[in-house]
Amino acid sequence: GPRLPAAAESERGRVMNKRRKSTLMRRRSYAGYFFIFPLILGVLFVFLPNLVQTFRFAINDIELAPEGYTLQPVGLTYFKEALQVDPHFVPYLITSMKSFATDIPVIIIFSLFIASVLNTKFHGRGLARVIFFVPVILAPGVISSVEASTNIISVVEEGRSLDTGLAAGDKMEIASLLTSVNLPEALVSLISSSLAATCRIVLSSGMQIFILLAGLQEIPGSLYDAAQVEG
Numbered sequence: 631g632p633r634l635p636a637a638a639e640s641e642r643g644r645v646m647n648k649r650r651k652s653t654l655m656r657r658r659s660y661a662g663y664f665f666i667f668p669l670i671l672g673v674l675f676v677f678l679p680n681l682v683q684t685f686r687f688a689i690n691d692i693e694l695a696p697e698g699y700t701l702q703p704v705g706l707t708y709f710k711e712a713l714q715v716d717p718h719f720v721p722y723l724i725t726s727m728k729s730f731a732t733d734i735p736v737i738i739i740f741s742l743f744i745a746s747v748l749n750t751k752f753h754g755r756g757l758a759r760v761i762f763f764v765p766v767i768l769a770p771g772v773i774s775s776v777e778a779s780t781n782i783i784s785v786v787e788e789g790r791s792l793d794t795g796l797a798a799g800d801k802m803e804i805a806s807l808l809t810s811v812n813l814p815e816a817l818v819s820l821i822s823s824s825l826a827a828t829c830r831i832v833l834s835s836g837m838q839i840f841i842l843l844a845g846l847q848e849i850p851g852s853l854y855d856a857a858q859v860e861g
Contacts (some may be wrong), residue, residue: 632738636838640795667702671799687701688705688708688709689703689704689705689706690702691704692704706795718850729823729827732820733827733830733831733834736820736831737834737835737838738838739832740831740832740835740844741835741842744762744835744839745839745843745845745846746846748762748839748843749843749847750845759843762832762835762839763836763838763839763840764835764836765832765833766835766836766837766840
């Protein structure tokens with residue numbers, strides 16, 4: 631047939647390239663959905679049903695019977711009792727939120743530091759990655775139960791008080807050391823509480839380390855080479 635003009639051939643080439651890119655992106659999106667499919671199933675058939683069931687229990691009074699249980703609607707009675715009547719709930723909630731607000735930045739900073747270290751080449755890097763990711767693989771409930779059982783057993787055997795963090799003397803020494811270098815009081819408190827919760831922070835950093843490490847490995851080596859050349 632007659633040969634197409636150069637402009638028409640160029641336009642046809644652009645259309646074909648666009649279609650190929652669209653097909654490639656579609657395949658990649660399908661692969662992404664395939665990998666998160668177990669998570670989608672878990673959310674739809676485990677998380678959401680349990681969330682709905684928990685809310686039903688919160689707004690109903692449960693009456694046990696030989697054939698099971700029955701629910702008697704009580705509205706927001708339990709929520710009002712927790713917020714307005716119970717003297718311990720609100721202080722405990724505030725303390726938990728403060729701990730939550732201070733743990734998040736510490737966990738992110740710690741995770742980024744460990745991910746940067748694990749992204750470098752050294753002997754035993756694979757084993758180190760496995761060690762930091764083990765808390766994510768194992769069931770958190772099992773770990774907590776074992777830790778609690780071990781701690782309680784040691785308390786009973788040794789006759790000491792239950793303490794899951796640093797000793798009070800160690801906390802005071804750390805706070806005194808940080809204060810002596812003229813650090814702000816808020817920063818001293820944050821560092822002291824973070825050191826006291828080192829075990830919890832390490833156990834909570836596994837997934838964050840994994841995500842940040844994956845992000846660091848996605849950075850092309852050419853960018854590091856260009857940055858080194860440019861100083």
